[in-house]
Amino acid sequence: MAHDTLEQLRALDTALLTDVVRQDQRSTTFEITDWQVEPLSDQGIINPEGLFRFSGFGRDAAGARPWTVVLKIVKEAGQPGDPAHLWNWKRETLLAQSGLLDGLPGPVRAPRFYGVIERGGADWLWSEYIADAVAGPWRLERYVFAAHQLGRFNAACAQSPLPDAPWLCRAYARGWAEGLSPLNAWENPYVQRFFAAELQTRAGRLWAERARFYDALARLPQVFSHFDAQRRNLLTRRSDAGAEEIVAVDWALCGLGPIGGDLYALIGSSAALCEWDSARLAEIEAAVYAAYLAGLAAGGWRGDPRLPRLGYAAWIALHWGLALPAASAFWLTESMIPHAIRQFSHTPEELAAGWAALCHFSLDRGHEAQELMGEL
Numbered sequence: 001m002a003h004d005t006l007e008q009l010r011a012l013d014t015a016l017l018t019d020v021v022r023q024d025q026r027s028t029t030f031e032i033t034d035w036q037v038e039p040l041s042d043q044g045i046i047n048p049e050g051l052f053r054f055s056g057f058g059r060d061a062a063g064a065r066p067w068t069v070v071l072k073i074v075k076e077a078g079q080p081g082d083p084a085h086l087w088n089w090k091r092e093t094l095l096a097q098s099g100l101l102d103g104l105p106g107p108v109r110a111p112r113f114y115g116v117i118e119r120g121g122a123d124w125l126w127s128e129y130i131a132d133a134v135a136g137p138w139r140l141e142r143y144v145f146a147a148h149q150l151g152r153f154n155a156a157c158a159q160s161p162l163p164d165a166p167w168l169c170r171a172y173a174r175g176w177a178e179g180l181s182p183l184n185a186w187e188n189p190y191v192q193r194f195f196a197a198e199l200q201t202r203a204g205r206l207w208a209e210r211a212r213f214y215d216a217l218a219r220l221p222q223v224f225s226h227f228d229a230q231r232r233n234l235l236t237r238r239s240d241a242g243a244e245e246i247v248a249v250d251w252a253l254c255g256l257g258p259i260g261g262d263l264y265a266l267i268g269s270s271a272a273l274c275e276w277d278s279a280r281l282a283e284i285e286a287a288v289y290a291a292y293l294a295g296l297a298a299g300g301w302r303g304d305p306r307l308p309r310l311g312y313a314a315w316i317a318l319h320w321g322l323a324l325p326a327a328s329a330f331w332l333t334e335s336m337i338p339h340a341i342r343q344f345s346h347t348p349e350e351l352a353a354g355w356a357a358l359c360h361f362s363l364d365r366g367h368e369a370q371e372l373m374g375e376l
Helices: 002-010 013-025 091-098 141-158 170-180 189-194 197-208 210-219 263-272 280-299 305-322 323-332 337-344 347-376
Strands: 030-039 051-060 063-075 115-118 121-129 222-225 232-238 244-246 255-258
Touching: 002 030, 002 051, 002 115, 013 030, 013 051, 013 063, 013 222, 030 063, 051 347, 063 141, 091 115, 091 121, 121 189, 141 222, 141 244, 141 263, 141 280, 170 210, 170 255, 170 305, 189 323, 189 347, 197 210, 197 305, 197 323, 197 347, 210 222, 210 255, 244 305, 255 305, 255 347, 263 305, 263 347, 280 305, 305 323, 305 347, 323 347
Parallel strands: none
Antiparallel strands: 030 051, 051 063, 063 121, 115 121, 222 255, 232 244
């Protein structure tokens, strides 16, 4: 399938591509002299074969220079009845067409979008190419920097009117958790072997109490959120002013959620995707959460610090404490194991051990969230 798509893209009308590249180069007279296309990444969980990089050379009155743009192909996946549902496959297309990201308050940025083409049951989304200045695994200080930027971003969003587009994701945690009940996950041999019996008991209790968590998250101050701000989606570059900044890619899940919630991904999802060692979760949490609070303060947010803590703790409990047993059972079935090894670069045993540690950590945060609910 990927090969067929690549052949189709190699036959793309140069006039169409020229329009995109002129936007990227901010030049209405830029002419392409040559170009090529190649897969950009196979790391996407939902759409691993949908990213392509177009690059080449061109010229205008300012001279010849290279260029690069990105095409994301999102295939039709069945429209949920509620456009705010987590799995609305057209969300990023609608976001690009809305111009909402053009007015982000910063300091977290988004790629520039150059247009959408609806073609053959798929959306073709053209955007800016972001060259990551810090390639490979992040050291702790990179997560700290990203957390501070997210804190400033959330503070700015908390002090701005909330966007109200109907396709923005709402009740993300509910949408995720309801599709990943832990009740039948324990039949999987890897889950049986690596997830302790007490995790089954604790996950079952959280499942029974999940509505209380949903309600608590809904009552917290709401902000515009990326909802998937983990290492693979956060890139570093220098701004036009020369300052280091974070650029978040893949906004397909974005919407409205509780302050503090985005940290579930920076901490938990980075570990789940094997970008951070699950044995060092306490270390990253301590450093990242302190940086996030400092970012909130630097951005002018003066609320009760227990509010973002509850947003983070309740969310990671639902996302990785409650749902990880079922997610592990999905990836560690016989048919999916080859995909899991390719996606995460670890053996099934290593994955199961790491995910069990993350589950335990996240369920502990669920207990903390319950205590905070009683205080607030």
